[in-house]
């Protein structure tokens with residue numbers, strides 16, 4: 124991970140002055156989406172890069188120790204060995220960036236990865252994920268328990284009520300407390316952008332989260348009706364850029380929710396490269412939060428290596 128963002132005193136003047144130009148954001152997002160991602164021969168390498176940035180996620184009511192174990196094994200070997208061998212990448216130790224689970228499943232994931240001698244981090248969602256509508260005391264306790272069980276990354280959700288009512292100092296204070304409860308664990312702050320109403324709120328919530336010491340800002344829980352979209356990402360990465368220019372601290376970015384295709388993964392990489400540069404194109408600074416993306420990436424790599432799709436998957440990437 125990049126050096127921890129220490130945060131700063133809440134700069135309410137900066138936060139209150141922000142106005143986002145919606146038209147400019149939409150135009151820029153359209154440009155990024157329309158980019159030819161990379162020449163065909165480079166696409167497989169880009170897809171492998173995307174794999175190394177995935178927080179491989181299961182966040183279901185029916186999660187059990189066994190499906191969490193399978194998730195961990197997939198995280199350890201996300202792409203079939205024979206496919207990697209054909210690309211001369213079999214000895215590169217390609218894994219996903221982390222696994223991401225509910226707090227009650229952290230111990231299962233830690234056990235599975237430890238048994239496999241792996242140091243892949245376990246991320247836990249916390250603070251009343253996904254809605255965040257539980258008392259502060261229990262949200263804080265949830266963070267502490269997940270860390271105690273071995274999570275080294277905590278994905279907190281912000282209190283949308285505070286953001287929607289413009290209580291930025293209150294939001295800052297809560298996130299500060301989560302930061303403290305995380306201890307040495309890295310903190311990713313989920314804005315749940317689909318519930319923030321305006322781009323201006325998204326920008327303000329991004330700034331406040333970074334000022335309060337977040338190591339990453341993350342778009343969504345995957346449970347809102349609108350999750351990771353490119354326009355919202357433009358707003359968030361520009362907030363990251365502005366925060367960096369002001370403080371010298373690089374905060375990471377994690378789009379999450381509804382990211383399912385290899386093509387989308389490539390667009391996210393392009394967006395990061397064009398908006399923040401190569402320094403943000405590493406698992407330390409960029410994560411894709413996804414439960415169902417890996418399958419499509421593997422199919423596209425299969426196509427790259429064999430020239431055809433597996434029998435159960437006929438649709439080519441656009």
Ligand SMILES: O=C[C@H](O)COP(=O)(O)O
Pocket residue numbers: 180182223343344345346379380381382412413414415
């Ligand atoms: O934090 C990650 C998201 O919950 C994953 O969302 P997804 O299941 O739509 O990929």
